[in-house]
Amino acid sequence: MDQQQLVTFERIVREGSFSRAARVLDVSQAAVSGRIQTLEAEIGGALFVRGGRRVTLTEAGETFLPYARRALAVLAEGTEAARGASGGQHGRVTVGAVDSIADGLLVPVVARYRASHPQVLLSVRTGHTPQILRELADGVVRLGLVTWGYVTGTVEVEVLARFREPLVAVVAPSHALARRASPSLEEMVAEGRPYHETVWGTPDDARIAPRSGRGWDEHELPYGMMRQLILRGIGAGFLPATLVAEDLAAGRLVALPLVDLAAPVRELALICHARAQPLPAAARDFVETVRAELASRRIG
Numbered sequence: 001m002d003q004q005q006l007v008t009f010e011r012i013v014r015e016g017s018f019s020r021a022a023r024v025l026d027v028s029q030a031a032v033s034g035r036i037q038t039l040e041a042e043i044g045g046a047l048f049v050r051g052g053r054r055v056t057l058t059e060a061g062e063t064f065l066p067y068a069r070r071a072l073a074v075l076a077e078g079t080e081a082a083r084g085a086s087g088g089q090h091g092r093v094t095v096g097a098v099d100s101i102a103d104g105l106l107v108p109v110v111a112r113y114r115a116s117h118p119q120v121l122l123s124v125r126t127g128h129t130p131q132i133l134r135e136l137a138d139g140v141v142r143l144g145l146v147t148w149g150y151v152t153g154t155v156e157v158e159v160l161a162r163f164r165e166p167l168v169a170v171v172a173p174s175h176a177l178a179r180r181a182s183p184s185l186e187e188m189v190a191e192g193r194p195y196h197e198t199v200w201g202t203p204d205d206a207r208i209a210p211r212s213g214r215g216w217d218e219h220e221l222p223y224g225m226m227r228q229l230i231l232r233g234i235g236a237g238f239l240p241a242t243l244v245a246e247d248l249a250a251g252r253l254v255a256l257p258l259v260d261l262a263a264p265v266r267e268l269a270l271i272c273h274a275r276a277q278p279l280p281a282a283a284r285d286f287v288e289t290v291r292a293e294l295a296s297r298r299i300g
Helices: 003-015 016-025 029-043 059-086 099-103 106-114 128-137 185-192 203-211 223-231 240-251 281-296
Strands: 092-097 121-126 145-149 158-173 236-240 265-273
Touching: 003 016, 003 059, 003 099, 003 121, 003 145, 016 185, 092 099, 092 128, 092 281, 099 106, 099 121, 099 223, 099 236, 099 240, 099 281, 106 121, 106 281, 128 145, 128 265, 158 240, 158 281, 223 240, 236 240, 265 281
Parallel strands: 092 121, 092 145
Antiparallel strands: 145 265, 158 236, 158 265
């Protein structure tokens, strides 16, 4: 049973005649009759009652008609989906991201991508960079947004974009540190109550950690939680610029200009496993969306 047989069967039903169906399909009437005979042989019974000026369906034909139409609709849908996949409008994109990127930069990226690719199934998994690298190697995710310091030297990784993002020392406006003109790092740690310490994988980690100690037992809280706590006036800490940009603009958070430490910068990368190339169109479009967002924010 093939698509031509189903198309011919459905067209005869619509036209009510083998001859008219042949004209519409631009084939000979013999070809139409041959297709239907082959189809009837596969089904095991006649589909049409022959005779008269207009053919009618047998009971078997009536039963088979909705299935034939459904099969043709599915084939048409599949063809459209395949064409859309080659154009990036269908398919699946799986992304692994460290949670500070997922809560920050990735939010506007996903918003942009969903607006332009509503039919693509987009999945985002969060984790630490080593976990994401393993998932790339295992094929669990196709793209990774990771901290570059933990990627250096990793084999079989292809870099699709590298960029630098400032880390901002922040507190709530109600926090006592917000009223200090230019506190030092030591003062931020001592007066943060608590100071939310974390390791960012930056060269500045080695400078910050010995001077800060560990201010809280809950070391390495999720960055979204750190932001929520600081918004509530609970503590101080460094957070990614993209995560707190709207809070700073709205006055919900205050940036601390530390007198003895310039804003640390972390290096990030959008990567894929080398064997994942060439990427499907939908994934390539996601990469371009990330690049566009970086350009709009002047992050490079």
